[in-house]
Amino acid sequence: MIKRSFLFISLLMALFVSGCIKDTYNMKMLSKKGHLSPSLAISAVKGDISFSDAVKTNDTVVFDQNKLVVLVFKKDPLVDLKLTDFTKGTIVKTAVIDPSSFDLDISDILKHINGTFKFFSPSIKFNYTNSFTNPVKVNLNITGRRNTNTVALILAPFTLSKPNFPTQQEISASYVIDKANSNLPDLISLPPEIINYSGSVDMTITTKEGQEGDNAIGSNRLLGSLEVQIPLDLQLTNLQFADTVDNFIKNDDSDSEFGPEDFQFLRIMIAAKNGFPLGVSMKMSTYNTSTKSKSTVDATGILLPAPVDGNGKANGVTETSTTIEFTKEFFSSAKTADKIIFQFILNTTGTPPQEVKIYSDYMIQFNAALVVKPDINLN
Amino acid sequence: MTGKIKYILILTLTLVFVNASAQNSQVLYYMNLPQNHLLNPALRPSNSLYIGLPVISGLNFNINNNFVNFSDVIMKGQPKDSLISFLHPDYNVDNFLAKIQDKNSIEPEIMFQLFGLGFSVGKSSYVFLDINDRIEGNIVLPKDLFTLALKGNADFTGSNIDLSSLRADMKYYREFGLGFSTNFTDRLRIGIKGKLLFGIACASLDNKSLGITVNDDYSHTLYADMAVNLSGPLTVNMDSKNNISGIDFDDNRFKNSSGIIDFFTGKKNMGLGIDVGATYDITEKIVVSASITDLGYIRWKKDITNLKANNTFEFSGLNLQDVVNGTKTIDEVGQDMLDSLKNAFVVSKSKAPFTTYLPFGVSLGGSYNLTKQFSVGFLSYSRIIGKQIREAFTLSANVNLGNAFSTAISYTAENHQYNNLGAGLAFRPGIFQFYIITDRIPVMWNKIQDGKSNVIIPANWNTFNLRFGMNVVFGNKVKKKNDKPMVVVE
Numbered sequence: 103m104i105k106r107s108f109l110f111i112s113l114l115m116a117l118f119v120s121g122c123i124k125d126t127y128n129m130k131m132l133s134k135k136g137h138l139s140p141s142l143a144i145s146a147v148k149g150d151i152s153f154s155d156a157v158k159t160n161d162t163v164v165f166d167q168n169k170l171v172v173l174v175f176k177k178d179p180l181v182d183l184k185l186t187d188f189t190k191g192t193i194v195k196t197a198v199i200d201p202s203s204f205d206l207d208i209s210d211i212l213k214h215i216n217g218t219f220k221f222f223s224p225s226i227k228f229n230y231t232n233s234f235t236n237p238v239k240v241n242l243n244i245t246g247r248r249n250t251n252t253v254a255l256i257l258a259p260f261t262l263s264k265p266n267f268p269t270q271q272e273i274s275a276s277y278v279i280d281k282a283n284s285n286l287p288d289l290i291s292l293p294p295e296i297i298n299y300s301g302s303v304d305m306t307i308t309t310k311e312g313q314e315g316d317n318a319i320g321s322n323r324l325l326g327s328l329e330v331q332i333p334l335d336l337q338l339t340n341l342q343f344a345d346t347v348d349n350f351i352k353n354d355d356s357d358s359e360f361g362p363e364d365f366q367f368l369r370i371m372i373a374a375k376n377g378f379p380l381g382v383s384m385k386m387s388t389y390n391t392s393t394k395s396k397s398t399v400d401a402t403g404i405l406l407p408a409p410v411d412g413n414g415k416a417n418g419v420t421e422t423s424t425t426i427e428f429t430k431e432f433f434s435s436a437k438t439a440d441k442i443i444f445q446f447i448l449n450t451t452g453t454p455p456q457e458v459k460i461y462s463d464y465m466i467q468f469n470a471a472l473v474v475k476p477d478i479n480l481n
Numbered sequence: 482m483t484g485k486i487k488y489i490l491i492l493t494l495t496l497v498f499v500n501a502s503a504q505n506s507q508v509l510y511y512m513n514l515p516q517n518h519l520l521n522p523a524l525r526p527s528n529s530l531y532i533g534l535p536v537i538s539g540l541n542f543n544i545n546n547n548f549v550n551f552s553d554v555i556m557k558g559q560p561k562d563s564l565i566s567f568l569h570p571d572y573n574v575d576n577f578l579a580k581i582q583d584k585n586s587i588e589p590e591i592m593f594q595l596f597g598l599g600f601s602v603g604k605s606s607y608v609f610l611d612i613n614d615r616i617e618g619n620i621v622l623p624k625d626l627f628t629l630a631l632k633g634n635a636d637f638t639g640s641n642i643d644l645s646s647l648r649a650d651m652k653y654y655r656e657f658g659l660g661f662s663t664n665f666t667d668r669l670r671i672g673i674k675g676k677l678l679f680g681i682a683c684a685s686l687d688n689k690s691l692g693i694t695v696n697d698d699y700s701h702t703l704y705a706d707m708a709v710n711l712s713g714p715l716t717v718n719m720d721s722k723n724n725i726s727g728i729d730f731d732d733n734r735f736k737n738s739s740g741i742i743d744f745f746t747g748k749k750n751m752g753l754g755i756d757v758g759a760t761y762d763i764t765e766k767i768v769v770s771a772s773i774t775d776l777g778y779i780r781w782k783k784d785i786t787n788l789k790a791n792n793t794f795e796f797s798g799l800n801l802q803d804v805v806n807g808t809k810t811i812d813e814v815g816q817d818m819l820d821s822l823k824n825a826f827v828v829s830k831s832k833a834p835f836t837t838y839l840p841f842g843v844s845l846g847g848s849y850n851l852t853k854q855f856s857v858g859f860l861s862y863s864r865i866i867g868k869q870i871r872e873a874f875t876l877s878a879n880v881n882l883g884n885a886f887s888t889a890i891s892y893t894a895e896n897h898q899y900n901n902l903g904a905g906l907a908f909r910p911g912i913f914q915f916y917i918i919t920d921r922i923p924v925m926w927n928k929i930q931d932g933k934s935n936v937i938i939p940a941n942w943n944t945f946n947l948r949f950g951m952n953v954v955f956g957n958k959v960k961k962k963n964d965k966p967m968v969v970v971e
Contacts (some may be wrong), residue, residue, distance in 0.1 A: 140633025
């Protein structure tokens, strides 16, 4: 009985196993290739950022009483004249302001900028302390220089206030140079890297011989400084900021198993409510200096400018939704490129762009999400 | 990798990749075996006495999943005879995901009989005593989890990654069952078995809600309300911020025999269970039956650790305001976010007793005796696991030649699988009764080659179920009509 039963079971097993082989899997032929390509999306960054959050007041940037943003550059002292600096003339004595210059320290920025922009209400304050009792007239020759381009201030000589001797020993006052009395807006809109200045100071002797008061003693002095004030009341037309940096996308780590070419795409989705009357477009290009080949991602209209009122002040926000897509081709070119070129294009509100004012309480509200599809090699 | 290890892996994969069933031994139901009272306590064998010896009398293995087969994971590629995995670049992973169910379960189960005793009392009654060790697992993986892992979260934009069906439950317990069956009328036979349950170890995930909402702007809302209950020789270590820093296995208690015995014979985790069943002879040839089995619970009190997390966390991007302000670096902002996430889901640890309920089964059957030796039957078996129901419907042809030989061939439809042929065989040389039963006989096979070695595995194995053992049996009382056995034999 036992033998028969075992025979029966064995027969059944043999029939099942040998008679119905569906497929044969040769494990030596199993490919080791494996990959995953998930689409990952995440809200990456966000912010409600005002101008005053991004830029704090300092020596160069100040917010006036109306919160208008003003750039300030100072040259102190510009002149420091004593009586001995004047010539020995009998009626008109003249002192020379030696040619000199001051650097606005914006050349690094200006190297990357082209396009047209215009500042509408810049001013220069000539701040002085004068203890000469005779009338003093200043003749300033100021030019702004950017590369080989120069623009002259074209300023008529001006007379300084004098102290009311003997009750007043010296007087401190300012003389304002602006678009009403000079070519200053054109000079500032150059914009200048360096401001060159020279000139002279004429003192007309009005007192009788031997009655020059303190002037004869020689302790009188004229101290003067310049303060360039540039309110951000401006117009930008295709103002381009371009910069070339080393290719930071390329993965130089040979040990790393993941490189930029392993992305099918990377999408940056930006939603913004822009309260600035400035529109921004962006381009990003990989560049191979050997082959001159270039691959560009174009994000035109990434931010559209806010509307403005009749005074150029923003009176609303403009909402934008932009998708910047970095494709597999872009990442492939990044593998061989040695440089990355960034280009930002700014325009003020309107077509053509119009005059706008930048206030410190302007705000931009944004969030940026990333959608990335990597090719993860599991080999 | 050596060949043996590779084959073990292949077999393991195969076992994992068999599809889900109602996890029972449907074939056993109509066989003349003492073990059939496990499915319906009203059933009784024809012998007057049986003794089940430790381990060898009954071993039952089940492992199931309801989503993929081996051939869904490794398949034919190009060129001919080459093999690729579902992660191969040439394979569309969407095809793999299409086979994934909303709820994908893996249910391993092992039962071995430590002792069994059954004997006739009077003309119609039968008393039985069982001691069984049972290891049961139930892991449910939601489809969204697979989609998230393989396709990422972008496809969920504007919707919810619902992981609330994620479940993991594994318990090891011992059951002491004492029952009897008797004829209440000439036609009606009722059986009942009470069970005392002693839990040995348990890990149970109580998942009330878990998910991630991916909003249209790709911000994410994570929510979780879940608890992990552990009963076992484990120590969960927490750091000062209540984050889990490690889990240590307490192996000291197993360094001497008393510790081992104490672990395996502990009485602190006690529970109760019950099986009830009935058969009714409509005519001499037609018998219907019904039963509810494994209705019960275990209250776990020993070596308890409860870990709970309940909160919601919203991530809408790193706020750059502080970076622009200059008060923080981007790294600090990122770290703040991670800290917030950790703090949102701080795990609270406690030692509160908890209760787990057994998956229970409901059987409805009917048989028609064509002759005294040959019958045909149907059996509907439903297994209820929490909110899940597994349903199987079996047709069988049964031959019972007294106590000497019993065999059955079955066809089972379950979980949308309709190609399940099962078979059981029992024979009795002398006082020894051998049996082997499976609900699924693989009719198609795949041959796995690795050089000179070959392994044969089922091509489309929907369930792995195997029950076998050896009983010591005496007598054969079914000749008496008033015994009213479920299976009428000579």
